[in-house]
Amino acid sequence: MIGKELIKGMIKPIVFQMLLKKERMYGYEITRSVLENTSGKITLTLGALYPVLHKLEASGELSTTAEAVDNRLRKYYTLTKKGRKTAVQKTEEMSDFIDALYLLWHQHTNE
Amino acid sequence: MTMKLSDATILRIKQELGTQGINNRYLQSELSDHIASDMEQMMDQGLGEEEAWSSAFAKTSGIELEVTAKQYGGILNSRFFRMKFFLWISFGLFAISWLFSSPAGLYAALLSFMALGLTFILLSVDFFRSRKHHAANMGFAIGSLLSALLVSSGFALLFLMIRFHLNTRGHGVDLMIFSYLVFASVVFLYFLRQRRLSISREGKQKMNWFILFSGIQLLLAILSFLSLPFYAWAVEHIWILIWAILAVNLVSLILLLIRRIRNIMFMILLLLSFMITFIHSPLRRFLPAGKPPISQTIHP
Numbered sequence: 001m002i003g004k005e006l007i008k009g010m011i012k013p014i015v016f017q018m019l020l021k022k023e024r025m026y027g028y029e030i031t032r033s034v035l036e037n038t039s040g041k042i043t044l045t046l047g048a049l050y051p052v053l054h055k056l057e058a059s060g061e062l063s064t065t066a067e068a069v070d071n072r073l074r075k076y077y078t079l080t081k082k083g084r085k086t087a088v089q090k091t092e093e094m095s096d097f098i099d100a101l102y103l104l105w106h107q108h109t110n111e
Numbered sequence: 112m113t114m115k116l117s118d119a120t121i122l123r124i125k126q127e128l129g130t131q132g133i134n135n136r137y138l139q140s141e142l143s144d145h146i147a148s149d150m151e152q153m154m155d156q157g158l159g160e161e162e163a164w165s166s167a168f169a170k171t172s173g174i175e176l177e178v179t180a181k182q183y184g185g186i187l188n189s190r191f192f193r194m195k196f197f198l199w200i201s202f203g204l205f206a207i208s209w210l211f212s213s214p215a216g217l218y219a220a221l222l223s224f225m226a227l228g229l230t231f232i233l234l235s236v237d238f239f240r241s242r243k244h245h246a247a248n249m250g251f252a253i254g255s256l257l258s259a260l261l262v263s264s265g266f267a268l269l270f271l272m273i274r275f276h277l278n279t280r281g282h283g284v285d286l287m288i289f290s291y292l293v294f295a296s297v298v299f300l301y302f303l304r305q306r307r308l309s310i311s312r313e314g315k316q317k318m319n320w321f322i323l324f325s326g327i328q329l330l331l332a333i334l335s336f337l338s339l340p341f342y343a344w345a346v347e348h349i350w351i352l353i354w355a356i357l358a359v360n361l362v363s364l365i366l367l368l369i370r371r372i373r374n375i376m377f378m379i380l381l382l383l384s385f386m387i388t389f390i391h392s393p394l395r396r397f398l399p400a401g402k403p404p405i406s407q408t409i410h411p
């Protein structure tokens with residue numbers, strides 16, 4: 001399990017990555033999908049995920065639609081045109097960052 | 112088969128979130144869906160409802176919820192900040208216009224109607240930006256923009272008539288009343304839509320209040336609009352309508368304050384109907400600005 005502090009700065013790229021893979025997702029679905037895809041290592045808490053989603057919505061990078069599901073309303077998030085552009089850029093940046101970290105760690109163990 | 116929580120449990124989740132400081136209806140609805148989905152997932156794996164409840168809430172600390180609520184409140188405030196700002200400017204300038212007689216008061220009144228027009232434009236932009244959420248938002252955006260144009264140009268005509276004695280044939284008032292009718296229709300339809308979308312009982316009840324108040328405003332707007340083609344006949348009775356609108360505005364404002372219900376759209380509608388009606392009401396005679404000259408020259 002990865003600590004909260006480490007995950008904190010990664011939530012935005014994670015959300016972008018999830019929404020690039022699947023066009024429309026709701027909050028719990030993102031949490032669940034991240035948990036399953038990381039074999040339970042990354043848990044996005046409610047208090048960590050929603051402030052990021054709301055900020056991205058306010059900045060116009062995510063758009064939302066509300067739908068009645070069973071006996072409650074469900075809010076779905078989708079990348080906007082602007083958001084898609086940012087998402088591609090941020091995920092590429094993240095990918096480079098992961099590669100750089102890998103190199104650093106790999107080098108470190110060799111030494 | 113996927114377990115589904117009952118309405119009572121959903122309501123209980125919302126109440127619990129409420130006790131933890133999540134009072135905004137939209138945020139409460141979104142977070143309750145998250146917790147309910149989490150509970151259903153755990154119940155699918157064999158947990159009982161109470162165990163799933165405890166487990167779902169154990170994952171969420173009070174501090175995290177507090178931060179989420181604060182940040183959401185901040186986002187909402189910044190979204191409506193400019194609208195509220197222009198609404199207050201509009202009301203402030205309108206109040207100032209009662210204190211000075213023409214031309215200073217008249218210029219203040221002109222600026223106040225322009226500020227009101229700007230509020231409508233901001234509302235229209237907000238609807239336009241969220242046009243993808245609901246198809247009706249595009250209609251609301253057009254209605255709000257039309258109201259902005261009508262109310263601003265309506266008072267501009269009145270201003271030209273009073274200040275520069277331009278013969279506008281009373282069209283200034285016509286345009287402002289048309290703006291009242293258009294915007295009252297927008298607000299009424301908006302609340303009808305919101306009621307349809309509300310799932311919780313409290314949400315529907317709140318919307319019922321707004322539908323009632325905006326429905327009365329729409330009725331008064333229709334009566335005002337109908338008085339235009341029949342002005343010669345209606346002129347004797349128009350004071351009844353003026354007093355009725357002012358009384359409805361006052362009662363709506365008091366009831367909303369008592370029930371602590373706030374809504375920017377409804378406040379804009381209240382201010383619009385108040386400003387349009389007040390400049391034609393006999394009440395203005397008691398203020399330092401004195402009897403408004405426009406009341407003598409509305410329909411030459």
